[in-house]
Amino acid sequence: MEDALRRLRERFGNLFGGGGGNGGGSGGILVAVVAILLAWLILDSWSVINARDVGVVQRFGKKTRIMSPGFNLKWPRPIETVTKVKIKDVRLLADSVRMLTMDENIVSIDFNVQYQVSDAEKFLFRVKDVDSETVKQAAESAVRQVIGGSAMDTILSGQGAELVAETKKVLQATLDSYDAGVAVTEVNFQSVAPPHEVKDAFDDVTNARENKQQTENEAQAYANKVVPEARGEAARIKAQAEGYRAERIARAEGDADRFNQLVAQYKAAPEVTRRRLYLETMQQVLRDSVKVIDSSNGRSLINLPVDKLAPGAGVLVQNPDETTRAARGGQQ
Structure with missing residues (x-):
């Protein structure tokens, strides 16, 4: 490199510092200028675009076309310029915010956003x-909108x-409204917690919630x-009632x-x-009677059914008083 610079300085020194006649010096200068212009035109008339990039070509400041990966021809500067944009690389934005929730509690959130360039022209x-700036501000706005519209219990309850x-x-909709040429691939909430000043109080609330x-x-398990069991008992009682109802209806219909x-x-x-x-x-x-009184002949005659009396008590007594006592003894 040093030798090349030294030779270049010597060449320019020869061109502008004399060494020969005027005609020879002017001719050497012209040849050198033409050679430099040709070399510059050759080197600046093509551009190499990597596989993960695209090239946005501007002609006199106006966008004309998009270069694909590979070797591409173009007009040398300042006629055309090429701006390379990495469209396949995932870009990362990390940020943290502290904000009010819907129920006026304070929460601290650490989050990151991963995004890619979806439209190189819009992106530039x-x-x-x-x-x-744009992605960061849009991300903070989206987080504030979502968290600000949610209650603290919802935020900390695993949702x-x-x-x-x-x-x-919300973030993608905001960036689309800006025509930013950005596609959000992922949003992560790395940490969602109350500030340290009120952490103990929120821990108590969390324990109470658990x-x-x-x-x-436990109540649901008991109910299950x-x-x-209650439904089964109700079904059994209902079935019994239906059976009793059917029986009574049938009996009533039979009696009728x-x-x-x-x-x-x-x-x-x-x-x-x-x-x-x-x-x-x-x-x-x-x-079903245990004694029968016959008074058809003017006197009371009590007949006791022997087969229904207790053993030893089946004696027919003509005396009414004794018959009554015997019947009572048989019933005992």
Whole structure:
């Protein structure tokens, strides 16, 4: 490198410092200038774009085309200039904010945003300082909007995935409204916690919330056990009631049918029907009696059913008083 610089200085010294006639010096200067211009034109008439980049070509300051990765020809400067933009690299922005929640509690959040360039032209020309300012301000605004619209219990209760998704959606919508040419790939909440000044109080709240959840789980488990049992008992009682209802209806219908038949028989033969009903009733009543009193001949005669008396008590007594005592002894 030093030798090349020394030879270049010697060449320019020969060109501008004499050494020969005027004609020879002027000719040497012209040749040197032409050689330099040719070398510059050759070197500046093509551009190499890496595989992860694109090149934005500007002709006299106006964007004309996008260069793809590889070797690309162009007009030398200052006619055309090429700005290389890394479109496949994931860029990272890390930040932290402290803000008020919807229920006026303070929370500190450490977060990061990963994004890529989706449109090189918009990234370069639509918004100023996209990397340093635009994405940062838009991210802080999105986090404040989402967290500011959520309660502290929601933020600290394990619903971070929903909040992150909403933050990413709001951030992308904001950048799209700016035509920033940026695609948000991921948003992460690295730390979400109350400030140190009030951490003890929030720990107490968290413990109370956990106790509440445990109590609710125990109550739900008890309900899961008791409710099916109660439903089964209710179903059993209902089935019994339905059976009793059906039985009573059937019995009532049977009694009604028998009564209707008796009415028809009574209309056909009243005396016979009355006599038969009397005999059937007396038969049913006397069948379960333990003593029968016959007073048809003017004196009381008590007949005791021997087969229903206790052993040793089945003696027929003509004396009413003794018969009564014997019957009482048999019933005991």
